[in-house]
Amino acid sequence: MSAMADRIYLDHASSWPLRPEARQAWLDAVVVAWSDPARGHREGRAARDLLDRATLTTAAALGCDDRGLVWTSGGTESVHLAVLGSARAAERRGDGRRHLVCSAVEHSSVLRACERLRDEHGYRLDVVGVDAAGLVDPDEVAAAVGPGTLAVHVQHANHEVGAVQPTNDIAEVCHRHGALLHVDACQSVGQMGVTLDQLGADLLSASAAKFGGPRGVGFLAIGPNGRVRALLEGDERQRRRRAGLEDVAGIAATAVALEVARSNLQTEHSARELLRRHLRRRLPEAVEDVQVHGPLADAHPGIVAVSALYVDGEALVSALDEAGYAVHSGSSCASTSGEPSHVLVAMGALTHGHVRVSLGPELTIDDLDRFVDIYAEVVGRLRETVGLG
Ligand SMILES: Cc1ncc(COP(=O)(O)O)c(C=O)c1O
Secondary structure, eight states: OOSSTTOEEOBTTTOOOOOHHHHHHHHHHHHHOOSOTTSOSHHHHHHHHHHHHHHHHHHHHHTSOGGGEEEESSHHHHHHHHHHHHHHHHHHHTOOOOEEEEETTSOHHHHHHHHHHHHHHOOEEEEEOOOTTSOOOHHHHHHHOOTTEEEEEEESBOTTTOBBOOHHHHHHHHHHTTOEEEEEOTTTTTTSOOOHHHHTOSEEEEEGGGTTSOTTOEEEEEOTTOOOOOSSOSSOHHHHTSOSOOOHHHHHHHHHHHHHHHHTHHHHHHHHHHHHHHHHHHHHHHSSSEEEESOSSSBOTTEEEEEETTOOHHHHHHHHHHTTEEOBOSSSSSOOSOOOOHHHHHHTOOOTTOEEEEOOTTOOHHHHHHHHHHHHHHHHHHHHHTTOO
């Protein structure tokens, strides 16, 4: 069981609990590296030293040059730097490419950033669909990409259903046309052992909160052909690609969290994969009229999404929370819109009573069996309130 004794935390895909080693690194860093890393004095140099070391190890983990790593305030900013920053760089070069492609199941930050370029800057945007498992067909991307395409924005692992996109095939299409591939790997870095090369990506966005680093830190890894221009102006930090004082303690803690996540990768991955398969099997055995989403094989190891007919997702989340289980429902990071999940809609899947269960390696099969019992009870109760069940 995770964290608090009477709670079971099943929302690692929103926020993975801070790893103890990262917490310690943060505490150590705020003591020695509190000054401004851009200053030449001894205090500034101490901060610079820590920042440079964190940049080196993180860049090495992602397979990019340390000059290609830009620290940000999280996944959302990394994505914006990739989408809007690559457009700014292209406009400065005057290369005339003003067409974008993304998939229909991207995180809302990718969709909104692409739509901003379309609505406010006149870019053409093609949104490619997915199949019933949530997978993009590279042939559909190939049909959309042309000589005017600046970039294709596609995620690695989907944040709601765990589908893993064929980024290498998509990269091949992009590079044939001289377009960039940006991969939103926020759900994969530290959990699936991805690098720029393995994914075929020119730009790769990540969020520390998803792999046990501090909240509010992220990075964009940039390969040899990737170019971005800063979204914030003000100084020359981070090779002029992101102005503003860096959160050195957060960055140091992120580098440590990533190192720990990477050294635990095999064990955490197999533990979660076992739990994921168990839960996917048990849910439809225990409850009638439920649909489990996303592919069984070649998927993210910690994400299980399930819909229940005749049930409201938010009511289900609240009832499970009261019973001690933290799960998430809805399509964006802040599920306040009340709209059905755009990911499930794109898959043509059942959107009623949608719950995402995301698993940490500390959970046990018993934890999940108890969760399934409570889930069955709560779904039954909610169905009774609408005269069913
Ligand atoms: C796939 C994906 N991209 C981007 C983000 C945004 O990351 P952050 O919450 O660090 O801004 C998330 C967050 O859930 C995500 O799952």
